Amino acid sequence: MKKTKSLDMENIADMAVNQDVGCDDILEFNQFDGLPFSSRYYKLLTERKTLPVWGAKSEFMSYITNHQLVIISGTVKTGQSTQVPQWCAEFCLSVQYRHGMVVCTQIHRQCTVDLALRVADEMDVNIGHEIGYVIPFQNCCSADTVLRYCTDDMLLCEMMSDPLLERYGVVLIDQAQERTVSTDLLLGLLKDVLLARHELRVVILTAPHSFDKLLCHYGNVPLIQLEGEQPSEMVYGPGRGGVKDYLYTSLQLVMQIHQSQEHGDIVVFLATEQEVECAFAILRGEGTGVASSLGELMPVSVCLEQKDSVSVLTEVDGRCRRVFLTCGPSEDLFWATHSIHFVIDAGVQKRYVYNPRIRASSVVIQQISKSQAECRKQLTGPTGKCFCLYSEKTPFPVENVPHIQESDITSTVLFLKRMEIAGLGQCDFIDRPDPEGLMQALEELDYLAALDNDGNLSEIGIIMSEFPLExxxxxxxxxxxxxxxxxxxxxxxxxxxxxxxxxxxxxxxxxxxxxxxxxxxxxxxxxxxxxxxxxxxxxxxxxxxxxxxxxxxxxxxxxxxxxxxxxxxxxxxxxxxLELPVSCPAFGSKTNTLNIKLALLAGFFMQVARDIDGTGNYFILTHKHVAQIHPASVYGTESPKQSLPNWVLYHEHTLAENNCIRTVTEISAHEFIQMTPQYFFYNLPSSESKDILQYIKSHGTAAQSKSKAQTHSNSAGGERCIIQ
Incomplete structure (x- = not known):
């Protein structure tokens, strides 16, 4: 039965009582909502006390009382993501929330929701009240919330209006080993926040092998290391290079395990979404015809892009053995799945690496980190079996390259410029961004008129930073x-x-x-x-x-x-x-079509290409690279025959096997000249395409286009928001 709140939060601390299990003759009250504990609370408390992290509670409470920052190292099955935030809530309660409540960051949206639901269950309170969560476009919190789970990017958004995070007494950064851009920004900015707020506490949760850099970054701070349970049996691949065709070998192992009549679900870690899709199709076709006392073999695709990927993990329908097929840094998606007895790990992953010179990302298949390898081994627990499709002596890197060194950081630089206005100094990065990427980001913001002559945010830049957009x-x-x-x-x-x-x-x-x-x-x-x-x-x-x-x-x-x-x-x-005008829909008219293209060019003039031979080879103006339009585009090979546009604007360019530009719209050279800043145009590298544009510009065609645009502007009437 759902509990009803009936007491004021200011009087809760006075009602805290001894919560030891076994005091059946004493009516115990929950210190967070003042209501009697349910029988489920005691059942879950018994389970919580078996977690590896539980033995560190006394040590942790001592550290957080006497130190501003604490680092905890453990794997996904140690319980740190559920128990430590609860202890932090107890700490804040002990000082009657004088310094604020608790916030705990996650990198996956669905993990954020599921952790909040689990912790609310364990604490015997209502989700959305004492325990809440915030993910992009969904806020499940209230004025009573004392522990909030949120994605790392959402906490950064909060810092734009509250740079010192004054509503929080404890900030937990979970999954720090993943080194996402948002997590790295938080780890860097929090050094300044700690100096400004001596009462603030910061707790960093990370994986084994990943805490050395954190200790170097923050200095002499307390460290708690948790030991996870290793699987009972490890099987490694042959030779120095391990298994070459890991997809085929993984599927073979799945079928062998299913036919061996051993109980337990299987997790298969592959490198790419395409491999997951292929494995899913094969197992779905082959699994139904395989006899087993466990019944059906049920493949489950678990990709980070899927909205309900984690909720799928907890659903068991009938008599079957589930095979979870996943890729990428998804170890934390399986924290609540206790039915896993087998892990098959290919030991490789797909990474997107951004090249600032050509403003495009390439796909790289590389080894996972040592931390990832250890986390995957511990998913099975002490009775499970882990098949590592690599040699036992494989030299894994200690950690992955931080995303901030492999990503387009234009949005990051815009955010940091906004933080400077808010009063925070330079972000003290654990690993600094690539200098070339940083210069490219500043140049791009300058082209977009987001910076003034002194390199600070312009009025346009300040307004741009308000939107959760690139x-x-x-x-x-x-x-x-x-x-x-x-x-x-x-x-x-x-x-x-x-x-x-x-x-x-x-x-x-x-x-x-x-x-x-x-x-x-x-x-x-x-x-x-x-x-x-x-x-x-x-x-x-x-x-x-x-x-x-x-x-x-x-x-x-x-x-x-x-x-x-x-x-x-x-x-x-x-x-x-922001009191900016919102026009009425006019989609379909010629005027509206032209206006949409001009608006797109105002932001994406750096992403324009020209068909150089009439066959779909598009020359990208900014870096002289040639690419093709994606097959699924309106102008792609999968579409009905349609004449290829001469000039196009595109949203994305990825250097993968197909080397394609995606989300493409036809523009004209006149429109491009009209909307492009002159200093960007003159900085374009020399090419035949630039010569054509220069010819049009010199012969006054652009002026005619401008005249037409002005005529349209006068006829449209109404109040306008002038951008340039």
């Missing part, structure tokens, strides 16, 4: 206010921020899916196609069941469209708060 898209949204196409650009921004809504099914349904997706194609380009999809989704949004059926019939992701809807609503709220 800087180019934020500038596009501001330009849309000038060109009276805010409604349409809001939709484009939301659809590109959310995961792709286009589902790619198995081979037998691929042609049908392609035809459905083509029904939304717009002749002007992919950005306009996204508007078509969103408008169709809103038109069919009658009930959850009907829209679910509609999405399935059109091979569209309902969760992605729902997220896009939430993003759009948040962006609209920000525009209203």
């Amino acid at each position: 800087p180019q898209m934020a500038k596009t949204l501001l330009a849309a206010c000038e060109f009276d196409c805010v409604s349409e650009v809001l939709t484009i921004a939301a659809m590109l921020t959310a995961p792709s809504c286009f589902l790619v099914p198995s081979v037998e349904f691929k042609h049908q899916a392609l035809k459905c997706h083509q029904s939304f194609h717009h002749t002007e380009g992919d950005h306009f196609t996204l508007i078509n999809v969103y408008n169709a989704y809103k038109h069919n949004l009658m009930s959850y069941y009907s829209i679910k059926r509609w999405c399935d019939e059109h091979f569209l992701s309902l969760s992605a469209l729902q997220m896009a809807d939430a993003v759009r609503a948040e962006l609209t709220e920000i525009l209203t708060r």
Whole structure:
């Protein structure tokens, strides 16, 4: 039964009593809500006391009382992500929340939600009251919340309005070993915050082999090391290089385990989403025909992009053996799954590495870190078996390269410039960003008019930093206010921020899916196609069941469209708060089409390419690289024959096997010249494409375009928000 709050939080501390199990004759009250404990609380307390972290509680409480910063090292099965935040809440309660409540960061959205739900259950309180969570576009907290789980990027957003995090008495940074950009920013900025707030406590939770850098960064601080339980049996791959064809070997092992009639689920760690998809299709086809006393073999795809990936882990339907197929840094997704007895680890991962010289990311397959390898081994527990498809002597790196050294950090630099305005000094990074990437980010912000002559944020830059968007898209949204196409650009921004809504099914349904997706194609380009999809989704949004059926019939992701809807609503709220004009929808008219393109060019003029031979080889102006349009584009090879545009604007360029530009829209050279800052144009490297643009510019065609735009501006009337 759900408990009802009835007491004021200010009087809770006086009601704290001894909570030892076994005092059945004493009515015990929960110190956080003042109500009697339920029988489930005692059952879960017994389970909690068996966790490896439990023995460190006394030591931890002593450290957090006497030190500003504490580091705890342990794996996913030690219980640190659920127990330590509760102890921090007890610490804040002991001082009656004089310095604030507790916040604990996570890197995965679904882990954030599931941890909050589990901890609320263990603490015998209501989710959304004493325990809450905040993830992008979803806030499940209240004024009574004393322990908040949130994603690391959401805590950064809070720092924009509360740079010293004054609402918190304890800040926990979980999964620090993953070294995401947001986590690294928090670890760097918190050094300054600790100096400004001596009452603040910071707790860092990390994996084994990853705490050395933290100790060097923060100095002589307390460290608690937790020992996890190793599996009962380890099987390593042959020779120095291990198993070469790890996908085939993994599937063989899965079938052998299933036929051996041993109980327990299986986790298979592969490198890429494509391998997960392939393994899923094979096991789904082969598993049904394999006889076993355990019944059906049920493959489960667990990818970080999937909205419900973790909730799938806790669902068991009938008599079956589940095979969880996953990739990437997803070890923490299995913290609550106790049925896993077998782990198959390929020992490799996919990483996106950004190259600032060509403003594109490449896909690299590389070894996992030593911390990841150890975490994967401990997922099975002491009775399990781990198959490592690599040699026992494989020299894994101690940790992965920090994401801040491999990512486009333009958004990061914009955020740090905003933090300087808020009063925080330079971010003391554990590992500094790549200097070339930093220079490219500053140059890009300068081109976008986000910086003034002194290198500080301009008024436009300050407004851009208010939006949870990449800087180019934020500038596009501001330009849309000038060109009276805010409604349409809001939709484009939301659809590109959310995961792709286009589902790619198995081979037998691929042609049908392609035809459905083509029904939304717009002749002007992919950005306009996204508007078509969103408008169709809103038109069919009658009930959850009907829209679910509609999405399935059109091979569209309902969760992605729902997220896009939430993003759009948040962006609209920000525009209203900033008192920026929001135009009425006018999608489909020639004027609106031109305005959308001009707004896109205001932000993405650095991502323009020209077809150099009429066959789809597009020359990218900024770095002389040649790429092709993605096959699924309006102009791609999978679409009906359509003349290729001469000039295009694109949203993304990835150096992978196909070397494609994605989300492409046709533009004209005149429109490009009109919207491009002159100093960017002159800084373009010499090329035939630049010569063509210079010829048009010199012969006055651009002036004619400007005259036409001015005529349209006068005829449209109304108040405008001038961007440049």
